[in-house]
Amino acid sequence: MAKELISRSENYSQWYNDLVVKADLAENSAVRGCMVIKPYGYAIWEKMQAELDRMFKETGHVNAYFPLFIPKSFFSKEAAHVEGFAKECAVVTHYRLKNNPDGSGVMVDPDAKLEEELIVRPTSETIIWSTYKNWIQSYRDLPILCNQWANVVRWEMRTRLFLRTAEFLWQEGHTAHATQQEAMDEAMKMINVYATFAENFMAVPVIKGAKSENERFAGALETYTIEALMQDGKALQSGTSHFLGQNFARAFDVTFTNKDGKEELVWATSWGVSTRLMGALVMAHSDDNGLVLPPKLAPFQVVIVPIYKNEEQLDAISEKVNEIIAKLKARGISVKYDYNDNKKPGWKFAEYELKGVPVRLAMGPRDLENGTIEVARRDTLTKEVASVDNIDEYVEKLLNDIQSNIYKKAFDFRNEKTTKADSYDEFKEILNNKGGFVLAHWDGTTETEQKIKEETKATIRCIPFGQEEEEGTCIYSGKPSKGRVLFAVAY
RNA sequence: CGGGAUGUAGCGCAGUCCGGUAGCGCACCUGGUUUGGGACCAGGGGGUCCCAGGUUCGAAUCCUGGUAUCCCGACCA
Known part of the structure; x- marks a missing residue:
């Protein structure tokens, strides 16, 4: 009805645009090229963040935060780097507004021009290396293994929700090392972290590899990437990790004294994944009925829909459902019980399919009588009736099944393509x-x-x-x- | 940044050619009947017709200039 999607075969890119909006992941904002990430979409991003953050910390990294604004002069210090980003930078030139003399609103106060313009970060290598200079004197200060969760701005001509927006959210790791080998190992380690995340959590198979010189990050000696294949046969770069050599250390004069008392330039890496992963997630698994989310990243893994004719029935069902919820939660499974009386069951079924909830349970009077519950899985769109008694165990297994099934489906698709x-x-x-x-x-x-x-x-x-x-x-x-x-x- | 299309109620659209004071579906509100795959009936509310200027007795409609979104190219995660 109101929320029908166009099919993938008919118009893939419209299918994607519509799905992102209709599934309540994100929408376009009043600001050109910038999106609003809606609560349901943001919940998925938070799940991604939580797992990535855990993985970063497990590999010895710590979080920090660096400024949004970068002095213009910093940018010009690494030639290749400027070259790469110059064409898409937002620049802050003034720091004050004033009322228009004619009373028609506000204007930029020409008297409030900044001495030096500030660049809104498109990435943070420059501000971070200018900071690292102060942090590093000796080999004893190394390595530095920092990550930051931040927003960045790249003034894109043509934008698409999640895939390319003018402002996006990401994490950027920036590490400093005493030796080339250590930095190269770090860059490799992090691309492996990304690949593991993509495959185990997003259920998206990826190809790891090195970029050609042409496709390398501006300022990097080596860029590693994970590449995923979308259902329309196009590739999506889903994460990158860069070995930066000593380029930024040279540009910002970051040196350390080694064990032999000799001064050396520091070796660097940087690595990042962004909200673009949301686009990869959508395009890798979803179908003409809507999103298909991997259980490990779904905002809620199970939705329970009651079917009833009157309040007494709902109460009886709710009592049973509450027991089920307690059992599911005990197994760490996230559940939403949708007892909202304003929508009919059929409407809810369609809605949660569109939103990609991995498992749907429906309980009505007949189930209550028989000690059963209807179980529907999103990935295959199949339904069966299960016993209520061990439903928690059943659902747990099913979620694992779904996680591996959608990975396998994506994997087979990629192999075939x-x-x-x-x-x-x-x-x-x-x-x-x-x-x-x-x-x-x-x-x-x-x-x-x-x-x-x-x-x-x-x-x-x-x-x-x-x-x-x-x-x-x-x-x-x-x-x-x-x-x-x-x-x-x-x- | 070039080429094209489109901006009318929260959403999707008709009306624009041929100027005459704005309509449909969904959503929303009220009441009732319903509830195992997007319910039904009855009633109701909601509009700077993208913005600014112009033509005209009169502009959603014609003219000029902006602006936003979408599609196609060049650039990019």
Whole structure:
């Protein structure tokens, strides 16, 4: 009725836009390019945050907070870095408003111009390294393993809810190390943390790998990435981790005295995931009926809907339901009991399907009589009647099942949509008709990469880790290549 | 930032060509009947017609300029 979705096959991007809004995850705001994340969507983000934060701390990191504003001069200190972000920075030039002389509201007070403009952070390397300079003197001060949860602003031309917005939420880890090896290990460690999170919690399989020089973070020597495949066959970069070498230490003059009393530049990494993960989550699992959420990230894992004709019936059902809720909670399962009398059961069924609640329990008079309850699972849209007695155990198993089932579904989909191409014609044919990931030989040059991008829109998503060596020739130039890289059209 | 489309009640739209004082569905409110897959009946409330200027006796409608959103390109997480 009111909330029907367009099908994925008919218009995938509209399906996505509508779903995000109709499932109450987010909506566009009065500010161009900026979204409002609604409570239901934010609850998912909080679940992501909680788990990531736990994982960061388990790997020795601590949280801190650095300023939103960055002095303009900081930005110009690392050449590649400026280059990368200059075109999308919001700049603060004044610090005061005043009433318009003609009484028509307020205006920027021209007398309140800042001595030095402030950049709204698009990322925090510069402000953080200018701070680290003061924190680091000796090898004894290292490593520094900080993370911050923050918002950042990148003035995007074209925005889409969660996938690309002018302001977004993320975490950014910034670490400082005494040795190159340690920093490289750190960057690798964190991409593995991201991959584990994506697969175990989001149920989204990812390919880990290194970015080509062309796709690297501005200022990094090496960028690692996790790449996920969406249902429309496009890739989504879902997290990145950068080995920054000594670039930022050099730019901000951050040195330490080593054990031999010699002064050295500090080695750096940074790594981040953002609210873009929400987009990945939506596009990886959801169907034409709405969201499909992995139990580990669902705001509530179970919804219980009572079916009744009068108040006495509702009371009787509620009594039973409350027992069930207590048992589920004892197992750490989150439950919502929707006894709202304003909506009919059918309406609620449709609504919770749209919102992707993994398991729905429905109890009516017949169930009460028979000691049963109806169990519906969102991922398969199947229903069965179960006994109330061990329902907690049953649901716990079911949630685990759903978590692994949606992962498997996404995994099989990705495998089916990953194709090897051995000629440029074959490559183009796959991109046009099948989509997905394409593994192909590449000569390692930026020129070839650019040409392929111009002609096919496909980019090198990554040079996958652990790829077996394989002699071959570049699909574009015919030059020799030692292994295949992962191509796809990307978000 | 270029090309196109669209802004009318909370949401989705009609009305715009051909100017005459704004309508439909959903949602909302009241009452009643209902409740195992988006209930039904009756009554009711709600509008700077995106903004500013212009033409006109009269503008949602015509003209000019803004602005926002969506789609397609260039740029990007």
